[in-house]
Amino acid sequence: MESVNIKKLAQILNISISTVSKALRDSHDISKETKERVIALANELNYQPNPYASSLRKNKSKTIAVIIPEIDNNYFSLAINGIESIAQEKGYHVLIYLTHESYLKEVALTKLLHNGRVDGVLISLSTTTTDYSHLLELQAKGLPIVFFDRVCENFDTACITTDDYDSAFNATKHLIDQGCKKIAHLMISKNLSIGNKRLAGYQKALLDYQLPEDETLIINCTNDEKTDLALIKNLLQEKKPHGIFAAVERYAIGTYQACKELNIIIPEELKIISFSNLQTASLLNPSLTTITQPAFQIGKEAATILFKALDEKRFQLKNENIVFKSTLLQRESTSK
């Protein structure tokens, strides 16, 4: 039996090969009617794309890996949607690996990517990663790597981030503007670029507005909800801060829970602002003031750059350092 390919479908329907290809990928460029005609014929003739044979021919896996610390997190789920929007357009598969913030898992997972399993890697580092030799090894094998959000700055490759330092400065300044004199920072691991930048922005704002820095107001949060809740409750009881700047959404949720348990009223007794992509931020009691990162766009851009490196031999990943702006959305949790 003659095998059916895209060219054959295009001939029968009298449309271009690229239109058939796009219709089969459910691309937005193609009308519903055309898609239905294409899919009907494809089904009738039992058309089956053969990506494996094509990947053998090109010696490519047509697969990219996305290594992230966790998935039950609005930032990463939005970023994945962004990555995946590009990968589907390109006809690529997306392998998702979760490190659960474990350096050992991150090392073990990257070792699985040797030997041509994937053509490229998008990664956001775990909080416990301080050595990068596992990633240097991957890179040495010719595998393009793009960092997003939690990046390694001393690594010759593309980094897609947000303006963490400026955003942290603005968040802290916002609390000062709203009348807070004693401001605590719930920080994410010092191992991470975002941890250090958000801390530095907070410290600079205190300095600029002549508020004393107090190390006991900087809480090193962990990756364990119960531990973090205990740390936050202790902070609220012992130090009685006027304001809290949380480096990630999870710590803001912990603060809301701590306040509920301790009968502390937000924003009257404590104001709070947090980096967050929480969909329900505006529906919380009270609604949460956030610094919102363009997570979908970050994922999309990271994937776009990775594909440029895959498509163009001379493309220099190390020249790509893209910084997106985050948005401060003021809500009730920082009202005067």
Added chain:
Amino acid sequence: MESVNIKKLAQILNISISTVSKALRDSHDISKETKERVIALANELNYQPNPYASSLRKNKSKTIAVIIPEIDNNYFSLAINGIESIAQEKGYHVLIYLTHESYLKEVALTKLLHNGRVDGVLISLSTTTTDYSHLLELQAKGLPIVFFDRVCENFDTACITTDDYDSAFNATKHLIDQGCKKIAHLMISKNLSIGNKRLAGYQKALLDYQLPEDETLIINCTNDEKTDLALIKNLLQEKKPHGIFAAVERYAIGTYQACKELNIIIPEELKIISFSNLQTASLLNPSLTTITQPAFQIGKEAATILFKALDEKRFQLKNENIVFKSTLLQRESTSK
């Protein structure tokens, strides 16, 4: 140079091969000290696992596919964590495919899985899928398929679900107990098993408690936030229901937004209960009464059953029909 394998590492450290293997996967069974010793030696000797060679030998991809409608959804992100907890233990890769509720994408994606790209498939159907021949074709090629949550009931394979009918009955009964006489249902697509079961449970409760059924109180929600918000606002203004039972979390969030815009006070003027795995349900204004599914366990069980089918030739997937119980968590949104 002699190549380093797990056996060699075990010999040098004088521990079992299985301990080394588990330590490299960061298994919970192994102490931190042992893990550190193993990883240190593995790094020193530049040990690299060779999954590709092993998969060629066994003619297996060591990869499973997870096909889901969306990822920015707490149910699915928790389910993926459950799936992935088993896959990592088994040393398998997880390919995640998003259909974005499009039947055409679902068909296109499953066609990519022919030709040995994966060893098995876990799937939760898109809302627009009414024909299953693309999955029957996969199954005919010997690929084991396990459905979870959104299942196809006329398919000879394992289905992992929750007690949708009973939970919907209890949710509606709860609204009746709290004094609601006119109860609306925000339903998910009639194409889906969960859509029909949740509707049927709602209808049965109305019947048992002698409340008249009114078709205009049943809203067929879509996958578009704006459309759904308009539908819900129209319902609240035109029909003035006392209570709402939402089939999925997204519709509950839409209802909160609609009430905010229309100045309708929850729970005084409208009570609401929803299927939801929202982490912030207890922190919303007011806190949301939920039917919470054990999403992590569902993912874990679905993966466990798939691996049984991969490990045991005689294992009969079609005999596996597992129904987990959901939990009704009463909060302020349904207070009297």
